[in-house]
Amino acid sequence: MCALIAQRGIRAERISLFASERGAGTKINVNGTELRVAELSAEAFGAVDYALFSAGGHRSREFVPIAARAGAVAIDNSSIFRLDDDVPLVIPEINPQDARGHRGIIANPNCSTIIMNLVVWPLHRVNPVQRIVVSTYQAASGAGAAAMDELRSQTADVLAGRPATPRVFPYQIAFNLFAHDSPVGRDGYNAEERKMIDETRKIFHEPQLAVSATCVRVPVMRAHSESVNVTFARPISPGEVRDILHSAPGVEVIDDVDAGRFPMPLDAAGRDNCLVGRIRADLSQPEGRGIDMFVCGDQLRKGAALNALQILELVSAR
């Protein structure tokens, strides 16, 4: 977040950093200036215009409403308020107009949702989407810095023939994969899958949109990947999809069959754009209404910090 703040030209003297008691006192370099992290309290928001929250659901539930009441616009990375009727859920490339109606809180969508929606939305505008079947390949970064450390240290343990001890993740992540470790509901879908379904419906303003999602954690450090199968209302060709996505904001088409170049998480990591490729007519839909795609996006950038900053720029520009 701090790195992106610097990149996007927000001056350090306009930034105040807050953390819990444990994190307070740390110094963080923002664009060449050392900023001291203060302890977050209910009184913190007096002079704050825009409050970016990225400290987990627990903290957001307590402090986001306080920030909003104090007159700040809270842009929240947690999932707590995303489905609230009076909280806009915004991807600036898709539904910037929703941000206008905010009452002090704007929610930043789930990372897998953002990455998928960036490529599906421009197509939906041209040819309405009838159904999405998505399977994800989610990086360790989605579970935080400690999870990335665990992937590194566990992998070293396995290579050295030592036992792999899961601490952050419930199971061994080194050279293994498993169903996304969020709670599973009575319908068998885990929370991450429900987010992809429910948030896509809200962002698209299509409350009945048919989406099925399977979310899987893989031993990749950073950047999520998604295999996306889309059924459209009318026939659509891979060439048409490629043309639409070539001019879609935040999207980069990497789809070179001759060179064998397609999106990879390693290439998406550290980049603002989401990469899309393997665009092909779904052979299981002979009427030509199906498209298969593979998308990779940096879960920490467009999937989180970048989208939050874009929301900030959107509302502060008014």
Place this chain on the structure above:
Amino acid sequence: MCALIAQRGIRAERISLFASERGAGTKINVNGTELRVAELSAEAFGAVDYALFSAGGHRSREFVPIAARAGAVAIDNSSIFRLDDDVPLVIPEINPQDARGHRGIIANPNCSTIIMNLVVWPLHRVNPVQRIVVSTYQAASGAGAAAMDELRSQTADVLAGRPATPRVFPYQIAFNLFAHDSPVGRDGYNAEERKMIDETRKIFHEPQLAVSATCVRVPVMRAHSESVNVTFARPISPGEVRDILHSAPGVEVIDDVDAGRFPMPLDAAGRDNCLVGRIRADLSQPEGRGIDMFVCGDQLRKGAALNALQILELVSAR
């Protein structure tokens, strides 16, 4: 293959091992007996009843017909003959009757195909499958022992901050993933995906079966995983699916929502059975005809050597 031969009680004195000039002379321990590998030649098959081929398409193309002409039954692991009309493509749990019609050659299906078919077929028998959308998470083992070594050594390089040099795979496999590295056809599908489509149709005797596949290589050592979305002719419940799969041969249901236990490649590695879980009603098909599942199977066992040996047992039992 040799380990499974021993496990399944085939006596070492009944086995002859062959390899190319380079591999000839090696000694391999089969069930406590050291066997010397001889060089493969056109004259090798005189005393051979059953010839198991697992040395790549090039070798199979040359020697499988020679073996068959010499009176042996060739059971071939390569993809060369799989779609030939006069070559049965057999998964013993599914279409054992097809093996009967062989003319000296029986093909062993692609590993991803076998793993998917084992769980889809028992359902198809009860409620015809109308469409399959599958995304795979394929282990390094599928590209051979050198690929597994590359995953290990590249991972060690990345952890040590050294550059990762791809040799076996076209791209870095350590902490990364990419589209399956088989040739991509004019329709945009790669060869692995076409195998899953074409071979499933042949094994199921459903030449029009609608299948879309996306095949992805992931940094897992051994055992493939697959996210499988199936549309049936009639409504079907997750409970019904679980009941059918509980009694399906070669399949083990691991689907404990309370304990968070679902199939993982680490658990499937070294096991004969394929693991299936995350069985749930596909929310994108409100009429109740969709099921989502997650399957893991040892690509070297049921995906290759085990299935070949089961074919051998099937035809030799007559």
